[in-house]
Amino acid sequence: MIKTDVLVIGAGPAGSTAAKHAALGGADVILVDKKSEIGAPKRCAEGVSMGGLESLGIKPNPQWITRKIEGVRLVSPNGTSVWLTSDTVELPEAGYILERKVFDKHMAMDAARAGSRIMIKTLARSLQQEDDGYIVNLETMGEEFQIKANIIIAADGPESRVARWTGLNTATKPKDMESAAQFEMVGVEMEDNHCIEFYFGSVAPGGYAWIFPKGDDIANVGLGVLSTKTSKSAYEHLLEFVEDCPATKNAQPVELNIGGDPVGGMPKKLVTDGLMVVGDAAGQVNPLTGGGIISGMTGGMLAGKVAAKAIEDDDTSKERLREYEKLCHESIGKEISKYLKVKDYMLSLSDEELDSIAEAFKDVEFEKISTTELVKKLVKVSPRALLKLGKLF
């Protein structure tokens, strides 16, 4: 049987970051992924903020950046646009559109360079708890084998099966699971191909549609819906959106991506004896935008560091690992809770309300207006905003 200090299950950005930091902290680390290619197929619109990468100590690399983003266009159901561009407003989410297939591999390579052992095409299937960790049953190329690990870091994405095997409740309810479908398209005609676009309303019930440019006429065009708010599949909504949206009328798809995005926030419990859960598996996703690369990697970094220290201290109890849980709730939990409330408000708006809000904001000069004034203006056209958002800002 193979023995290791730390076994990371799942080599997405959160898992690879966890593996890297656990290895840098001196632990023996194995990183497994069930797929034959790390990073593919992508299940993501690929946007990250510059500040987020910086906070993780990752230098932007032209090999995995396709586009620098300079602004945001918000589009209401009747086509009214609100532009937020970086010359008029400081955008916290200004950033890059990645090439995830390259980015994810680079993150895994960093984990390997830090000393992690990587096993691809390797699926974790079950586990047994031991006095000092777990025995995990895995399968690769039809062969079953076991790894004995003192700590497991569960980074198995929206499926989040691994943590559930130990009794943690990380299942996502359908009301909190966005069903997403996306085309990567060519021939996209955007009004400004350095801005990301969001389309709200019944075009994507329970979510929104997006166009994230990856080149002058190339973009990720997708949407997320809640299955509790529509009887159509995400794919059916996507086909309708692509046909109706002026930017994609003449565009052609070169790739289809689908997947779930857990937008219900983080569960309270992220650890148990000898196990920590990170990334999408831990709901480390901005519930409003569905973005989870930076928050998941932040979770991964914190878990990796705590894992290395716990191994060094020879204490992998849940009491010891709770340090990770505490750090997570402090660093990303508060933002997630705040955006959860904004999301609930957004979901309560009808197409007409969204149109009147867009109408009120379309000519606002954002650099001359404070957040408080913005909210006041919002409350004027949407009184419910006061109730739902008043305490947040």
Added chain:
Amino acid sequence: MILKIDLRGGCEEMKVNDWCMYCGECAGVCPRNLIEVKETSIIFSKEECKDCRLCMQVCPIGALEPEE
């Protein structure tokens, strides 16, 4: 394409259509953690299934369906 589905047990027959892309969203919402999504196949433990059909409901491409 390999589709290993255990058809014994509790629930109605479920069909995994061959356009399934193995994204795993069904596994994430299964309240009983019964769905194992491999790179190009799904293993579904039917015996413990309570037929809630959440897996079918969330599939982004309608690949999971009740068998006629």
